[in-house]
Amino acid sequence: MARVFEALSAWQVMLAGLLFFGGIYLVFGAATWLLTRHVLPALGIGRPLDPRPLPAGQLRREFAQSGLSILLFGTGMIFPWGLLQLGWAHLDPDAGWRKILVEILVLVAWNDVHFWVNHRLLHAKPLRRFHLPHHRSVVTTSFSTYSFHPIEALMLGNVILLPMVLHDFSFWSLVSVPLFSLFFNCIGHANYDFFPNVSYAHWFAASRRHHLHHACYNGNYGFQFTFMDRLFGTRLKADAATSQLNAFRQSARHDGRT
Structure with a gap:
């Protein structure tokens, strides 16, 4: 496959x-949406994090911004x-599975850094103005993943x-x-x-940590793991968004919506 890619x-x-x-964005996004909106709640597994509704037009905006990111990622190949x-x-066409596994683990760590x-x-x-389009999704969805300004897409896409x-x-x-x-x-x-x-510090609590990043805007800059936020002191506390979510719930109860 390495030789085929080089010959294109x-x-x-x-x-x-x-x-x-484009294919992986649609497949992964749709699968995650289906799991978290229908399958897992029906099975009683897990729970939603931010109860606030999506603003009108958010999904349309996320698809539009993601389409531009996909254009940049795709042509950027x-x-x-x-x-x-x-x-x-150079590519190693003869790498065995052990070498491939070690390389993937190294790339996972590098990706987080x-x-x-x-x-x-x-x-x-x-650079803040280039990141604000992504943060318009305060309550995130699986289709927020590529919802970037072109400058942000270029910065993240060169990994x-x-x-x-x-x-x-x-x-x-x-x-x-x-x-x-x-x-x-x-x-x-x-x-x-x-x-x-699982604890807030666990690898499996990544969705909790990134939810707080979008709810609070600053802090929790890491990807899947916490070692960079721990090293530089940028990890948010687990209750960082509690006050604003409680305020929404109280308002919702007052309005008779819950």
Whole structure:
């Protein structure tokens, strides 16, 4: 597969990228929506995190912004392909499953570091305006995952370029990055606590932590794990959004909506 990818033309690479990113966005997003809106509640597994309703037009806006991100991610496949064509990076076509597994684990950790750094930069004053479109989704959905300003999409979408020039990865290791990234992203934006009984610090509580990031705007800049937020002291407390959610519930009871 590595040799096939390298042999593609630039137009074929971009078309394949568009189909790949568009396909996984729709499949992962729809599956997460179905699970958290219908299947898991019916089974009594987990619970919603933020009870506030979605504003009118939010899903339409998320699809529009995500479509632009998919365009950038898909056509952006020309850059890793270009590194291979220039000889600045190489793929290992003979990697065994053990090497692929180790590479994926390294890329999972790198993805969290890369995300935290770029996410923290996007909350700094010079770049904040490029992150605000994503934060318009205060109550998130699985379709918020790619709902980015183009600048943010470019910053987050270059995650594999540096690793590629430092190491000869397997093609399958690199392909895993958008797959596990979108999987974790859907969990984080699902507005659903899949494991209510685990501690707030647990890996499985990522949706709780990212829900707080959107509810409070600052803090919890990490992706799936907590090591970067712990290291730099940016982790929010577990009850950071309690006051605003309680205020909504009281207002809802007063209006007779619950």
